[in-house]
Amino acid sequence: MIKCHLSKLMGEKKLKISDVAKDTGINRGTITRLYHETAVRVEFDVLEQLCVYLGCEIGELLELDVD
Amino acid sequence: MIKCHLSKLMGEKKLKISDVAKDTGINRGTITRLYHETAVRVEFDVLEQLCVYLGCEIGELLELDVD
DNA sequence: GTCATAATGATCTACAGAAGATCAAATATA
DNA sequence: TATATTTGATCTTCTGTAGATCATTATGAC
Numbered sequence: 001m002i003k004c005h006l007s008k009l010m011g012e013k014k015l016k017i018s019d020v021a022k023d024t025g026i027n028r029g030t031i032t033r034l035y036h037e038t039a040v041r042v043e044f045d046v047l048e049q050l051c052v053y054l055g056c057e058i059g060e061l062l063e064l065d066v067d
Numbered sequence: 068m069i070k071c072h073l074s075k076l077m078g079e080k081k082l083k084i085s086d087v088a089k090d091t092g093i094n095r096g097t098i099t100r101l102y103h104e105t106a107v108r109v110e111f112d113v114l115e116q117l118c119v120y121l122g123c124e125i126g127e128l129l130e131l132d133v134d
Numbered sequence: 135g136t137c138a139t140a141a142t143g144a145t146c147t148a149c150a151g152a153a154g155a156t157c158a159a160a161t162a163t164a
Numbered sequence: 165t166a167t168a169t170t171t172g173a174t175c176t177t178c179t180g181t182a183g184a185t186c187a188t189t190a191t192g193a194c
Contacts, residue, residue: 002111002125018170027153032172041151041181043108044069051131058069059126064118085141094182099143108152108180 003065006034009054024049070132073101076121091116 010020017035021028026046033039034050051058077087084102088095093113100106101117118125 002115016170027155028171029154029173030152033152036172039152040112041108041110043152043180045107046152047129048069048131057126058129058131059124062114062125062129064115064125083141094184095142096144096183097181100181103143106181110151110181113181 001065003063004034004037004039005061005063006031006050007036009056009061010035013054020050020053024053026050068132070130071101071104071106072128072130073098073117074103076123076128077102080121087117087120091120093117 010017017028017031020026020031024031026049030039030046034042034046047058047061051061054061077084084095084098087093087098091098093116097106097113101109101113114125114128118128121128
């Protein structure tokens with residue numbers, strides 16, 4: 001399983017979904033899906049923007065989960 | 068830019084595109100696009116299978132490139 | 135060298151899911 | 165309470181991968 005730590009990273013910074021959508025320009029629905037881990041694919045653009053915005057590496061946002 | 072190190076990782080193990088396709092069950096076209104970095108999005112399933120197959124973390128396969 | 139096999143690149147259709155928008159419900163704030 | 169904001173759910177549109185196929189190139193056997 002791929003684990004997406006967006007909710008954790010956002011929580012640490014006390015960011016709301018609407019904040020991230022507003023600040024990055026990424027569609028709110030897309031962020032919602034990643035936040036709730038219902039997304040099954042991701043655009044590289046989105047991945048990049050989120051990492052830059054959150055100041056993290058891809059490996060901190062997405063992790064291989066042993067399940 | 069998102070940099071995909073699939074070609075490097077495969078090169079280190081002397082793996083062919085057809086090998087990876089055969090061994091993982093991932094469509095050859097999909098691997099070809101990641102290999103040549105023409106893909107603009109990726110399924111989490113594919114990401115996971117490639118990492119497991121290559122024995123690497125997501126951060127080793129995908130990297131944030133400062134361009 | 136020739137021939138056969140494998141690997142690769144290119145291209146097509148079909149399909150799945152994100153993008154984008156909208157609506158209603160829930161939450162926060164004055 | 166009333167208003168504004170945030171969020172979840174849902175819909176249509178659109179993009180790009182999945183999967184297949186064909187042509188070309190590379191590899192290896194003879």
